[in-house]
Amino acid sequence: MQLLFQRWRQQVAAYFSTPAASSREAQQREVSTRRRGRMSQLIRSHIPPRTERMAVDQDWSSVYPTAAAFKPASVPLPIRMGYPVKGGVPPPKEGNLELIKIPNFLHLTPPAIKKHCAALRDFCTEWPSALDGDEKCEQHFPVEIETVDYVSAGTSIRNPKARIVTLRVKLSNLNLDDHAKKKLIKLVGKRYCKDTDVLTIITDRCPLRRQNYDYGIHLLTVLYHESWKTEAWESEKTEEDMEEYIWENSSSQKNALDTLLQIKATENVSNVTKEELLASEVVRNYRNSVIALKNEGETESNMSQYKESVKKLLNIQALP
Amino acid sequence: MLRSVKGFICRPLKLDHGYALHMAAKDCFSSVVSQDVQTPAEKPRAIFYTNESDPIKTFQEACVMVRKPALELFTYLKNSNFAHPVVRYVIYGERGTGKTMTLCHVVHFCARQGWLVLHIPDAHLWVKNCKELMQSSYNKERLDQPLQASFWLRNFRTTNEHFLKEIKTQQKYVWGKRDSTEQGRPLGEVVEQGLTRVKNASDAVGVVLKEIKQQCCLGSFRVLVAVDGVNALWGRTTLKKEDKSPVSPEELTLVYNLRKMVMNNWSGGAVVTTLSQTGSLFKPSSAHLPHELLGKEGFDALDPFVPILVPNYTEREFESCYHYYLHCRWLQHEKARTEDGKEELRFLSGCNPWQLERLSAPL
Numbered sequence: 141m142q143l144l145f146q147r148w149r150q151q152v153a154a155y156f157s158t159p160a161a162s163s164r165e166a167q168q169r170e171v172s173t174r175r176r177g178r179m180s181q182l183i184r185s186h187i188p189p190r191t192e193r194m195a196v197d198q199d200w201s202s203v204y205p206t207a208a209a210f211k212p213a214s215v216p217l218p219i220r221m222g223y224p225v226k227g228g229v230p231p232p233k234e235g236n237l238e239l240i241k242i243p244n245f246l247h248l249t250p251p252a253i254k255k256h257c258a259a260l261r262d263f264c265t266e267w268p269s270a271l272d273g274d275e276k277c278e279q280h281f282p283v284e285i286e287t288v289d290y291v292s293a294g295t296s297i298r299n300p301k302a303r304i305v306t307l308r309v310k311l312s313n314l315n316l317d318d319h320a321k322k323k324l325i326k327l328v329g330k331r332y333c334k335d336t337d338v339l340t341i342i343t344d345r346c347p348l349r350r351q352n353y354d355y356g357i358h359l360l361t362v363l364y365h366e367s368w369k370t371e372a373w374e375s376e377k378t379e380e381d382m383e384e385y386i387w388e389n390s391s392s393q394k395n396a397l398d399t400l401l402q403i404k405a406t407e408n409v410s411n412v413t414k415e416e417l418l419a420s421e422v423v424r425n426y427r428n429s430v431i432a433l434k435n436e437g438e439t440e441s442n443m444s445q446y447k448e449s450v451k452k453l454l455n456i457q458a459l460p
Numbered sequence: 461m462l463r464s465v466k467g468f469i470c471r472p473l474k475l476d477h478g479y480a481l482h483m484a485a486k487d488c489f490s491s492v493v494s495q496d497v498q499t500p501a502e503k504p505r506a507i508f509y510t511n512e513s514d515p516i517k518t519f520q521e522a523c524v525m526v527r528k529p530a531l532e533l534f535t536y537l538k539n540s541n542f543a544h545p546v547v548r549y550v551i552y553g554e555r556g557t558g559k560t561m562t563l564c565h566v567v568h569f570c571a572r573q574g575w576l577v578l579h580i581p582d583a584h585l586w587v588k589n590c591k592e593l594m595q596s597s598y599n600k601e602r603l604d605q606p607l608q609a610s611f612w613l614r615n616f617r618t619t620n621e622h623f624l625k626e627i628k629t630q631q632k633y634v635w636g637k638r639d640s641t642e643q644g645r646p647l648g649e650v651v652e653q654g655l656t657r658v659k660n661a662s663d664a665v666g667v668v669l670k671e672i673k674q675q676c677c678l679g680s681f682r683v684l685v686a687v688d689g690v691n692a693l694w695g696r697t698t699l700k701k702e703d704k705s706p707v708s709p710e711e712l713t714l715v716y717n718l719r720k721m722v723m724n725n726w727s728g729g730a731v732v733t734t735l736s737q738t739g740s741l742f743k744p745s746s747a748h749l750p751h752e753l754l755g756k757e758g759f760d761a762l763d764p765f766v767p768i769l770v771p772n773y774t775e776r777e778f779e780s781c782y783h784y785y786l787h788c789r790w791l792q793h794e795k796a797r798t799e800d801g802k803e804e805l806r807f808l809s810g811c812n813p814w815q816l817e818r819l820s821a822p823l
Contacts, residue, residue: 391760399545399724399764406543406727426764438749443767450764454547456536 189213201252208247210239215246282313283360287349305352307341307360314364322383323374324367385434387427396426396453403455425449523784527558527777529770530565536766537570537730542682545724548762550690551734553770554748556814559734560688562770566732570684575729576623576672578685578721580612583692584739586714590699593707598663602713603701609661609714613654616668624648627675633667635660647671662713669717676728683729685721689740690733693719694758696742719761733762773811781813785820793823 194203194216203214212233220230221238233239271277286306290299311332316324324339325332332339341359343352379390387393400417417423429449433442450456533549540547551559571577580586586608596602617624627647634640635657641649647668654664676683687693693715699707709715722731735753737743747753750767773781782802785791795801809815 392763395724395760395763402545402725402727430763433751438751443749443769447767450766453764454544454766456540456547456766 191216200249201247201255204247204252206247210242210244210246212236212239278310278313282309284308285353285356287353303347303349303352304342304344305349305356307343307356309339309360310337311339312337316364316367319370320367324363325383327363327367385431387431392430393427396423399454422449422452426453524561524565524568525558525777525781526565527562527770529558529768530562530569532768533562533566533732534569537566540730542679542728545727546685546729546731548722548724548731548733548765549768550750550762550765551732551768551770552748552750552753554772554812555737555745556812557770557772558813559736559770561813562768563686563688563732563734567684567686570682570730571619573682575682575684576620576676578616578669578672578683579619580687580718581615582736582739583687583689583715583718584736584741586712586718587692587695587697587699587709588741593699593701594659596662596713597659598666598713601711602716603699603707603711604659604662604713606658606661609665610655610658612714613651613661613664613668617648617651617655623681624651626681627671629667629671630674635663666713666717669721673721673726677726679728681728685729685731685733687718687722687731687733689736690722690762691735691740691743691753691755691758693722694755694761695740698741722762773813773816778806778811778816781816791820791823796820796823 190213210233212235215233217233219233219239221233221236222231224230271280284307286308288302288304290302291297292299311321311324328339328341331341341356343356343359346352346355397414397417400423426449429442429446433446436442529551533551536547536549551562553559567577567579586605590605590608592606594604594606596604624647628644629641629647629650630643632640632643633650635653639653639657639660641653650664650667650671654661654668672683693709695709697707697709697712699712701707710719722733724731735748735750737745737747737753740753743753751759754762782791782805786797791797793801796805805816805819809819
């Protein structure tokens with residue numbers, strides 16, 4: 141601290157005294173003297189930026205303790221940003237508006253965050269030792285509630301965003317049968333993620349956080365109970381409403397059976413019932429390949445599997 | 461307008477695996493087929509030329525490269541049991557890999573064997589850009605397309621002359637107050653009727669298809685139904701009725717009859733179709749798999765079918781195509797003859813037949 145102060149005094153003295161410390165400054169002053177003559181006393185040469193005096197192992201959180209704009213003289217990184225001049229490179233950081241405009245996270249480096257955590261530790265309670273893994277957390281607490289608290293320097297401690305409550309639950313933790321699960325997924329729509337099997341409910345319609353939390357829990361309960369009920373009109377579910385392809389009673393099954401019956405008729409094999417045909421190996425094969433094709437989309441392997449099954453079904457030989 | 465027929469170089473010795481020749485035009489094959497059918501007893505080294513679009517004119521010959529998918533189809537067709545219901549084959553693949561050419565090759569093969577060939581060069585032409593749409597006299601809800609129907613009837617007549625004399629109608633058809641076709645008349649009369657009275661052309665097409673379907677079950681002749689761009693039958697159309705409401709495909713007589721033909725409730729032949737994205741309506745250019753192009757309706761209608769994938773050129777096929785171009789002096793650039801040039805062509809085209817043709821055109 142003393143050292144810094146002394147250095148600063150030297151710098152200030154250097155302004156107002158004629159012999160310059162470094163040769164570069166001398167040259168600059170020479171030039172400015174030559175160029176501007178009488179104005180030379182009024183021109184101040186630039187002091188070197190703070191970056192040149194920064195140690196490599198300095199405490200960065202004291203340079204940027206809070207969110208601040210990008211200061212090129214305080215950030216010792218050779219950053220260039222912006223559209224390059226033709227045949228050139230992007231402009232440097234000095235006086236670069238692009239760098240100042242964008243938000244930066246120079247105040248949130250990992251050591252800074254460690255310090256924040258250390259400061260907050262006094263206000264936190266211990267994590268329960270029994271919950272030492274994600275699976276255990278999920279097993280004991282399947283419903284996750286997420287709320288955010290906002291702190292800002294201002295006249296009021298209230299923030300309207302603080303009332304938002306997010307509820308997350310995995311459907312595998314709920315007791316749902318096949319019909320109930322499909323109905324629930326249809327009821328919630330976009331709030332369900334198929335890849336992670338997580339239902340997310342975000343509530344913010346009430347003014348207080350507690351009210352939103354209660355509403356979220358109420359929604360979950362209602363969804364659960366409603367999905368278990370079967371309404372009268374659910375029997376009118378058509379093929380377009382189905383989530384996945386079901387081969388039974390589809391046109392594919394009809395076509396296949398018709399074709400097979402015609403083939404059998406030409407071969408004069410009578411008394412072959414539909415059930416026998418359905419149970420036969422070729423039809424099973426065909427059924428599986430069509431289901432794979434429709435549910436998983438078309439891939440090379442799916443198409444070749446379908447081709448093989450159709451060839452077996454229709455008895456087409458490939459050998460010349 | 462009869463296409464002037466001059467000849468077609470046919471080298472059966474070379475039309476097998478080893479040496480392959482490549483053709484580029486897509487839209488003139490019915491005339492090529494007609495040559496073969498007209499002279500069925502021709503010696504193998506018969507020479508025909510056709511006077512059609514560019515590469516054929518320049519090369520003075522029409523050549524087809526023999527590739528695996530076509531050979532596969534030939535084995536299936538040879539081994540198929542004609543008492544069973546017809547098997548549908550769907551040729552699919554990415555853009556420019558040779559699906560239409562494979563179809564043409566199959567058409568040629570069947571024509572050589574004496575089958576009756578119902579070739580629809582491009583079904584997409586029937587669902588877009590039709591100038592005249594008339595209400596059908598047979599069924600009030602349907603719409604006729606006299607121009608397309610008469611065009612097709614003309615081609616059909618050229619390709620299948622001798623069949624038209626053999627097949628007889630099985631019932632009486634009344635075209636109008638004064639025109640009617642009695643039972644037992646040759647099918648050629650129905651075709652003539654359609655051509656002279658253009659108003660009845662679409663219905664004539666329907667009658668032709670119905671008769672052929674009924675009679676080929678008896679086994680006297682085999683029928684090949686070759687449709688290019690079969691996904692047009694189940695998609696959307698760009699046609700509008702007079703009150704500007706859109707027309708769906710089943711309201712068109714031609715499409716309705718063709719759909720019935722493509723069903724597998726008859727026997728004694730085969731149905732070979734291709735899926736085509738170029739020319740298809742309202743489909744993204746990356747779509748090439750059956751489900752994407754046919755849609756749910758089309759897939760369910762054609763199911764069960766045998767899908768046949770046509771890939772890009774293999775190494776060998778690329779080599780032979782390149783050598784053919786050199787042989788015909790299509791590639792004029794000096795550097796094209798070098799190894800480097802060949803590698804460059806291979807890289808730029810990605811072994812895609814269509815790309816290769818486009819690249820070599822200015823060379």
